Amino acid sequence: MNIQKKIWLLAVVVLLIMATIWMSLTFYNQKMQDQYNNILERYLVMNELTSTSQQMVTALNNYLLIPVAENLETIDNSKMQIQEMKEEVADFKNTENELALTSYINLIDSLIETTDRSLVFHSEAGTENARRALNEATYISNYISEMTLTLIDTELKTYDRFYRGIINQSEELNQLGIWVLLLITFLLLLYTYWFSLRITKPVEQLTRAASELSKGRFDLKIEVDSKDEIAFLGKMFEHMRNNINNLISEIQQKAQLENELQQSKLLLKESQLRSLQSQINPHFLFNTLNTVSKKAYLEGSEETSDLLVSVAGLLRYNLKHLDKSMTLYDEVNVLKQYINIQKARFTDRLTFHTEIDQTCLHIEIPGLTLQPIVENAMIHAIEPNEDGGVIWFRVKDEGDRVTVEVEDDGPGMPKDKIQQIIDEEQQHDTMAGHASGIGLSNVVKRLRLFNGCEDVIKIEGNKGNGTKVILHIFKERGVDRDDKVTTG
Template sequence: MSTRKILFIVLPLLLLLNSIISYVLFQSSYRVNESYNTMLTRVLLYQQVDEQVQLQVNYISQYTDQKDSSILLQLNNNEQLSSLQAQLQQQPIDRKLLLGVTSYRNLLSSYMSSENTLMLMLDQDSSLAYVDYYNEIKQLSSFISEESYNLISKELSIYSGLYQTIMLEISDMKQSGIYLLIATTLLSLLLAYWISSLITKPIQQLVSVAEKISHGELTATLPRYSPNSEFYILSDALEQMKMNLMKIMDSDKEALQKDKQLREYEIAVLQNQINPHFLFNSLNVLSKLALIEGAEQTSDLTVTMANLLRYHLRQMDKPVPLRDEVKHAKDYFYIQQTRFRDRVHFIIDIDEEELTTRVPVLTLQPILENIFMHGIEGMESGATITLHIYGDKTYTWIEISDNGSGMDEQTKLNLLNYDSPSEIPLSSEQKKGSTGIGSRNVFRRLQLIYGQQHAVYIDSTIGVGTTIKLRIPKQQELKLTK
């Protein structure tokens, strides 16, 4: 359950509990006030009825003595007494006072009936007929006065006992209210601590993991939360951040590994350049000497060898146009042809527009070298090597094929497995003529430089020959990492 839902449930429950306690206390106080007001209303009614009856009796007494017609008008106006009688009829009666209040109401009704009869007689000016009714009214007024005081006394006595009972209940309710207040306070504190723990504990856990990640400990395990919790989103975001950091670090490691391997390949090339400057100068001397002695073919071969060596001295971190690689391949083939003579033929089929594509140094010559050493070494005649370069809008395709001995599936897989340390085994004679740069190293360099854009395809059959296809992406500027 989310923290928001917990707050929406707990806080209204606490407010409801406090409201119930306040309502119960308020109801107790309201009962006391209500009973007091009811009792006070009845007491005032008894008192007002008694006063009004005595006032009416006084008016009658004055009229019989003075025969004043203005007093008779006041006697006829008994609406206030009728109103008091109506209010008395509406008042609730305590069971303990039911008999007394009923008798009191009957006395008031008898008085008002006798008073009305007396008023009729006074209007007829019968001087003796009203005496009996006058005496009856006086007697009834005396009874009403006495009964009013009795009822008032009983009301106060009953209310005194009820008041004490209610006050005891209020005292108990106050005590219970204090206990409930203490209980709700403790409950509120416990709930506050629980809710704060629900918030602070996950935050502390996430902060701890974030600190570990900031110190490079990317293997730190993130706590798991319910999908309905707000902290699930934070934990998931932190997990995504951790995964992204790991991907970035892996990418950086891979880039560093590529740079390291590329430098290793460059070092391997440089290590195989045995005293290149001395050898280059020596070849120039041999070429001049052969030309002086009339050995033109030897001179041409020496010049070609010097050009080949000069090309090997180029910086490995700078790309070259494919045109230079083709020229270098031709020079290498010329040197090999002096050895194999008519046993091997070199066929070139090149789209001139593709020769502007820039490629790494020493892309073609190592592949040709492997073809001579492993493909056509044992052929007595009819060996053919074909270099076919073509392309489209996106890629330049380099296809090198031979009709040599071919290779089995395992050898082909070894060539395409760049990370394997093994290379095709060379004989001692082959090692003497090899530059030490294998075809697989070429494939690996292309992978490091171009990534997924490059592709290498090998089609080979034992006794038929081998075809190697290189797919090179066309780029306006190629940057090699050194």
């Protein structure tokens, strides 16, 4: 039985008990009231009959003195009322008052007959006979009054036992009502206790189970001894406990595997980074030295000295800071040294424009990231063109990231080749053979390892319209972003 049915059962039981008590009391009170009204009606009818008989005699006397229609009408009305009350008195007969009531009714008939005879004598001018009939009617009326008192007294004696019985029954009813009330109260308390126990006991079991679960004890079985919605809730609670217990076991296993995997990834990333860093070849160094030697041959020593300073700084940076993360400020400075060297090589054939947001230069990136991108533009846009070309270098703040753009006005490249460059599996074969030995693929791989995400590069351009390489350097590395998302 569910909780709703139990509540309805309790309400129905209480309602039936209250209805039974109310109907019993109502029936008993109505019965007593009917008996009391019946007795009172007997007294009232006989008393009214006495009063009406005296009124009729008085009206008869007035008529004999002053024979007007109003007095005659009063006599007729009184006779009609006496006739009606006589019929009511006839219904009051019982074994104890039958003789007295019969005489009483005969007196009423005699009073009516005497009154009619007095009216007849008066109409025949028999004043003396009318007066004698009036006196007789007065005598009968007085006798009726006396007999009414006698009958009422007899009725009081007759119903004295009834009155006392009513009083005794009332006292017994009061005592019975008290005992019934006590019994009903006891039964209701007993049923209410049983009813509440059937609800609160399973709830207490669920509460204790929830308390144990809150303490982290997921090994205790949850059992609820009931056959209602709480039992179903207990089963769902037990199912949830099993799921949580299994989930905790899985999480522990996954955490252990994740820890082992993370260690393996760190080792792998370190190995990949060192492998990428080891791919520097001396090709760029040789070209630079050739340029410096030609410049020293063609020009004076002052400009050659500046060029050698740039070369020395560039070599020092490449060899000393390649395995570290550097700020964008350091990368821009070494890029400027690289451009100075290339301008000495290409002279007027090279035009280099910069647009740098100084507020972004504190961002960290892997060492030797910008030079390979610009060098790629040198190889593909400047060297093949006899007239040289233009390279634009931009650093912009894009909110959560800093974008670095390297754009040239070279021959560009088709869409399919751009897709091959973006695709990590194809990059090494298509773009690796650069003068510096660190191709675009190595730059992309290092940025991806450094940022912890794949979205680090975008290449725009069509064949014949130049090329733009866009690098995304996130202000927060991948691990920091994941921690923020988890915390949020």
